[in-house]
Amino acid sequence: xAAAAITFASVLGLSACGGGGGDTAGGQPSGGKQxxxxxxxxxxxxxxxxxQAMRQIFEQQNPGQTFFDAAVxxxxxxxxxxxxxxxxxxxxxxxxFQGHAGAELQGYxxxxxLEELNFLYDELKLQDVFPSQLIEQISVDGKIYSVxxxxxxxxxxxxxxxxxxEAGVAGAPKSIEEFLTALEKVKATGKIPLSIGSEWTAxxxxxxxxxxxxxTDAYNALFLPGADWNSAGVTxxxxxxxxxxxxxxxxxxxxxxxxxxxxxxxxxxNVMGDWAYGYFHNPPEGGxxxxxxxxxxxxPSPGTEGTYLWLSDSFTxxxxxxxxxxxxxxxxxxxxxxxxxxxNPKKGSIPARKDADQALYTDYLAxxxxxWSADKLAGSIQHGVAVNQPWLxxxxxxxxxxxxxxxxxxxxxxxxxxxxxxxx
Amino acid sequence: xxxxxxxxxxxxxxxxxxxxxxVFVYGMLGWNFxxxxxxxxxxxxxxxxxxxxxxxxxxxxxxxxxSVNHAIMFTVVFVAGALVLGWFLAFLxxxxxxxxxxxxxxxxxxxxxxxxxxxxxxxxxxxxxxxxRAVGLNRMFDWLGLPQWQWFRxxxxxxxxxxxxxxxxxxxxxxxxxxxxxxGVPEELREAARVDGCTEWGVYRHVVLPLLRPVTLSALIIxxxxxxxxxxxxxxxxxxxxxxxxxxxxxxxxxxxxxxxAKGATIASYIVLSVAVFVIPYLIWSVRKERRP
Numbered sequence: 001x002a003a004a005a006i007t008f009a010s011v012l013g014l015s016a017c018g019g020g021g022g023d024t025a026g027g028q029p030s031g032g033k034q035x036x037x038x039x040x041x042x043x044x045x046x047x048x049x050x051x052q053a054m055r056q057i058f059e060q061q062n063p064g065q066t067f068f069d070a071a072v073x074x075x076x077x078x079x080x081x082x083x084x085x086x087x088x089x090x091x092x093x094x095x096x097f098q099g100h101a102g103a104e105l106q107g108y109x110x111x112x113x114l115e116e117l118n119f120l121y122d123e124l125k126l127q128d129v130f131p132s133q134l135i136e137q138i139s140v141d142g143k144i145y146s147v148x149x150x151x152x153x154x155x156x157x158x159x160x161x162x163x164x165x166e167a168g169v170a171g172a173p174k175s176i177e178e179f180l181t182a183l184e185k186v187k188a189t190g191k192i193p194l195s196i197g198s199e200w201t202a203x204x205x206x207x208x209x210x211x212x213x214x215x216t217d218a219y220n221a222l223f224l225p226g227a228d229w230n231s232a233g234v235t236x237x238x239x240x241x242x243x244x245x246x247x248x249x250x251x252x253x254x255x256x257x258x259x260x261x262x263x264x265x266x267x268x269x270n271v272m273g274d275w276a277y278g279y280f281h282n283p284p285e286g287g288x289x290x291x292x293x294x295x296x297x298x299x300p301s302p303g304t305e306g307t308y309l310w311l312s313d314s315f316t317x318x319x320x321x322x323x324x325x326x327x328x329x330x331x332x333x334x335x336x337x338x339x340x341x342x343x344n345p346k347k348g349s350i351p352a353r354k355d356a357d358q359a360l361y362t363d364y365l366a367x368x369x370x371x372w373s374a375d376k377l378a379g380s381i382q383h384g385v386a387v388n389q390p391w392l393x394x395x396x397x398x399x400x401x402x403x404x405x406x407x408x409x410x411x412x413x414x415x416x417x418x419x420x421x422x423x424x
Numbered sequence: 425x426x427x428x429x430x431x432x433x434x435x436x437x438x439x440x441x442x443x444x445x446x447v448f449v450y451g452m453l454g455w456n457f458x459x460x461x462x463x464x465x466x467x468x469x470x471x472x473x474x475x476x477x478x479x480x481x482x483x484x485x486x487x488x489x490x491s492v493n494h495a496i497m498f499t500v501v502f503v504a505g506a507l508v509l510g511w512f513l514a515f516l517x518x519x520x521x522x523x524x525x526x527x528x529x530x531x532x533x534x535x536x537x538x539x540x541x542x543x544x545x546x547x548x549x550x551x552x553x554x555x556x557r558a559v560g561l562n563r564m565f566d567w568l569g570l571p572q573w574q575w576f577r578x579x580x581x582x583x584x585x586x587x588x589x590x591x592x593x594x595x596x597x598x599x600x601x602x603x604x605x606x607x608g609v610p611e612e613l614r615e616a617a618r619v620d621g622c623t624e625w626g627v628y629r630h631v632v633l634p635l636l637r638p639v640t641l642s643a644l645i646i647x648x649x650x651x652x653x654x655x656x657x658x659x660x661x662x663x664x665x666x667x668x669x670x671x672x673x674x675x676x677x678x679x680x681x682x683x684x685x686a687k688g689a690t691i692a693s694y695i696v697l698s699v700a701v702f703v704i705p706y707l708i709w710s711v712r713k714e715r716r717p
Contacts, residue, residue: 089467199666250557266557
């Protein structure tokens with residue numbers, strides 16, 4: 001079974017990276033150079049460019065090392081994670097791999113796949129340059145297992161100003177109640193009030209609604225041991241979710257077509273992470289080439305102003321990596337100001353470091369950078385900060401079932417059971 | 425010695441494949457069933473034997489019921505649709521269409537396409553957008569003034585829509601099977617029936633169809649086992665969404681998202697058993713038939 005799964009996953013993986021030779025062993029000297037196999041899911045426009053920018057810095061600083069790009073295509077790393085699981089099981093890890101910082105890494109940590117990185121944090125004094133709440137949310141028993149490269153925001157409400165004006169909505173709604181009123185007004189114009197993508201985008205919306213309805217502290221408490229998912233507050237939040245979802249248009253294939261409906265003026269609102277900014281703003285072949293503030297605009301999702309629902313891509317140091325020195329050298333670049341400032345403007349995210357060069361971040365990113373330093377932090381569910389992978393899979397199942405049944409009580413029970421089984 | 429000489433070379437010839445099948449098919453099957461009967465619910469734990477706990481426990485999960493119902497609906501629509509359409513195409517061929525070779529090739533071609541490619545094309549064709557947002561089939565229906573559908577996103581009948589691409593893909597193959605069957609019916613039998621005053625419909629009803637029973641059964645088995653294992657088509661059309669969940673997709677989620685090997689193995693076991701329900705009676709039947717003189 002495991003062997004069959006491995007073969008199958010490698011087939012998927014190979015077809016996904018176009019025969020990129022994901023199985024080529026790292027650490028093989030090629031022309032006297034050591035190879036570092038860097039495993040990620042950054043293959044899209046923007047993110048792949050950012051990775052190349054970091055690669056250049058890495059190869060300049062480490063003339064003895066060559067960078068081997070073992071990227072596997074697929075949004076939020078679904079296929080990459082499946083291939084990675086089979087590589088780890090077969091004890092042939094890449095030299096370093098991308099993972100969402102936070103609880104997503106718990107499984108790898110428990111399986112003993114990762115080396116702790118406290119030595120690197122001490123050596124580079126990273127505790128001083130990353131926000132303390134971030135360090136706290138990614139530590140497991142005082143140990144840190146990854147180096148965050150960037151920060152994304154999940155609780156962003158994207159909207160089309162022209163559609164709002166047509167519907168007589170004054171501006172971005174500040175609370176869930178205002179949001180519902182605005183959705184109703186848009187509905188009257190015949191436009192799609194809220195665009196939505198495949199099922200995971202509904203879970204993405206749910207985390208913003210939970211945060212907006214419960215408030216930051218109650219939201220963060222949901223992920224502590226013994227948390228109460230049966231509370232009346234959660235019931236209220238899920239009822240809000242149901243009401244909001246009743247204004248959703250036809251589900252699109254993924255988040256991009258859903259975001260595009262807002263950009264094209266077919267829909268008024270979309271809740272999506274701030275990677276959507278690059279999609280809206282970048283020139284065609286990679287983006288929609290829209291003008292910010294006129295074609296599209298943004299605000300914190302309703303009821304979440306002052307809170308940064310964050311997620312972060314990070315790199316790890318797998319145990320048994322063939323080229324450990326090369327991997328550590330890569331992590332140093334990923335942690336450095338220079339590396340993060342090269343990567344993030346291209347990827348459309350902000351650096352995890354507090355000492356970024358502010359001039360590099362304009363328009364949406366300037367807003368994000370300002371909020372990141374001032375806001376309270378809450379961890380994303382769908383993007384691996386707050387819940388581990390089995391928990392997340394169960395939440396996705398429950399939300400998927402809910403979309404069919406519309407049964408709030410069953411959803412709440414399902415979520416409570418998932419929390420009881422997985423919180424630690 | 426002479427007797428050994430008679431069977432030994434033959435055995436040596438097939439031994440590699442017996443060993444390979446023994447290890448990679450039956451060995452893996454055994455390993456899977458063994459894993460399904462443990463409590464190895466993450467990758468780290470050793471896994472103690474728990475008997476049939478997992479097999480029973482999974483029936484408490486709403487998602488499992490949903491995926492089983494989906495698999496049944498998909499199988500019924502797909503198998504019936506492909507059989508009827510394949511039979512009808514073969515019937516037309518048999519009645520002597522001009523340019524039969526061309527038509528045969530056209531209907532068989534979809535077989536050469538992978539389910540993934542089929543799925544990606546049909547994802548667009550079966551887009552659920554309607555009216556001004558319609559594309560694919562809905563656009564055509566809109567233009568023709570016909571009702572538009574949610575297709576695979578329909579909460580009740582979505583899996584029936586999901587069977588359409590599978591029917592499109594496999595009915596040509598069923599046609600080829602039936603055509604061979606039709607051609608295998610001796611002309612004398614038909615003539616004898618006609619001489620006895622049988623109508624053309626009666627010839628088919630009482631002479632040809634009964635003789636086609638073995639072909640129908642083969643087609644049923646082939647389609648049935650493809651259908652119960654279906655994974656690639658579903659993933660290509662809709663990804664791993666709950667709304668189109670089937671056991672094979674649930675198995676993928678259990679192994680790679682939930683990181684629960686025992687649950688994945690349990691679902692895999694159920695898939696194997698459900699296919700066995702189709703295949704084993706067929707094997708018994710065909711072995712019996714071969715024994716008969």
